Amino acid sequence: MPTMSEQILSRVAGRPVRAGDVVTANVDLVMVHDSLAPGIIRILHQELGAERVWDPQRVAVVIDHVAPAASVQTAEKQQEVRRWVRTQGIPNLFDVGRGISHPVLVEEGLAQPGMLILGSDSHSTAYGCVGAFGSGMGSTDIALALATGKTWLRVPETIVVRARGTFGFGVGPKDLALRAARLLRADGATYAAIEWHGVEQLSVMERMTLATLSIEMGAKAGIISPAGLDLTGPLVPTVDADAQYQTVVEIDLGQLEPQVSAPHYVDNVADLSDLGRVAVDVVYLGTCTNGHYEDMAVAAQILAGRRLAPGVRMIVVPASAQALQRAASDGTLATLLAAGATIGTPGCGACIGRHMGVLAPGEVCLFTGNRNFRGRMGSPEAQIYLASPAVAAATALTGYLTDPRTVMDGQPVVSQ
């Protein structure tokens, strides 16, 4: 019986396909972001000789990577992208401040269960949070998909990460994802898809934490079945008890400790308690992995009525305008500001080291994002530790890497 990837890719290939098959598939949605759009537009028109995208309704363009523009150069390129969107008649342009492509496409209902979605961004595995087959590709592949509405793929084998039990106090989806990276390593799922099982209790955006980190294990897609959620789409992929899996990795949520990925590799993961005292200059809460409303709410719960440790900066960059609005309307934002945090424009922020909080040599950052590669957020001499929003907030309170369970007042961290 088929895996979720086989179910979805059979649909878009128009015939039953199995892992290992090389297929040409119809693409349901193509996402292009500001950073690579100018290059993609050039390949589309100049190299492929295509005048128009195949279906403007099925293209979404998001200005999120350097938003708002950080230089005259980036401003000019964004201007060029906006013009192009207009001449192509693409209705879905999400401009500065709307947020990061991945949560935005989900919030807008464009990303749906059972779709094949390609993005010009490697974290396009994110769309697995609604049960879509989302995959990142380079500029040439994206340009080809824009020209033809098709792509070619090798149907991946599937690795299952099966969660058992429920999260303990102070532990959440990020710890599960980092634990999986620790077990599978950075290349453990290369050419494969990951199916996350046993995570029905998570919200869609919490599922995005798992789906975005799937690429950090090399995966082509990271899918969670949307069965039970109120989502409609061309196909609702379901977990098939008899599907053929390459490997199954079991993780007991009840036993899970807060996990931290130490510099400079995402799979360099340890239990927080094994890392000793690590002093931190900046706490950065944001990105498509952990900049969601749920993540700000967890941090606010820990920071409520308290102040950041002296000398620590805390930068919060909401993943989307909707997340920011929700945090503003229920007091979450006020709590974060009262604690001494500051807020950036919804978008990618400093995740790729281009603006809004880049790091100086020697600085140590506790980051809720998905990559801690050397130089990712600025100076190659900076150190980036990846952890959950709960660890981020606890660390902001003390100034060094801190287990959230030691500073919380007993309420469970996982949101509803």
Next chain:
Amino acid sequence: MARVWLFGPDINTDQIVPGRYAPYMLKDESELRRYPFIEHRPDFAPNVRPGDIIVAGKNFGCGSSREYAPLALRMVGVGAIIAPLFARIFFRNALNLGIPCFTADLTSELADGDEVELDLEQGRITTSDGRVIHLPPPPLFLREVWAAGGIVPFYRQYGRFPGEVA
């Protein structure tokens, strides 16, 4: 003769071209040729010659989808990349751009700075002391794309995607 540039495992796209040097941030895309490995290995870009070979450990090219990482390598004329495992998106991008990638572990057989002869057709490397190393032949759909010079010329020539029956 081609020079061997030896790299370790898990070389990520931020090490190949950091996001801060993206074409998006540059006035002129041809500047990209100055940036391959600018921080990870600053002696690479000024000294690499067309046809040189990158020999690396596993998971080469992991990280982002940025095609400007392999594009920068193509701009300086990298002749082939040989690693035991490639990250998926990098492999596709390199294939699309027509950079031959061979899946093999030669990190203990070749040393940094070795001068070798690469025969792409035969999938064969000959070292300066006469040793011959055979590279595993890539699957047909990959060879088809190489032969065309990348995915764009392939698509323009055949009007279809690789692996699909004509």
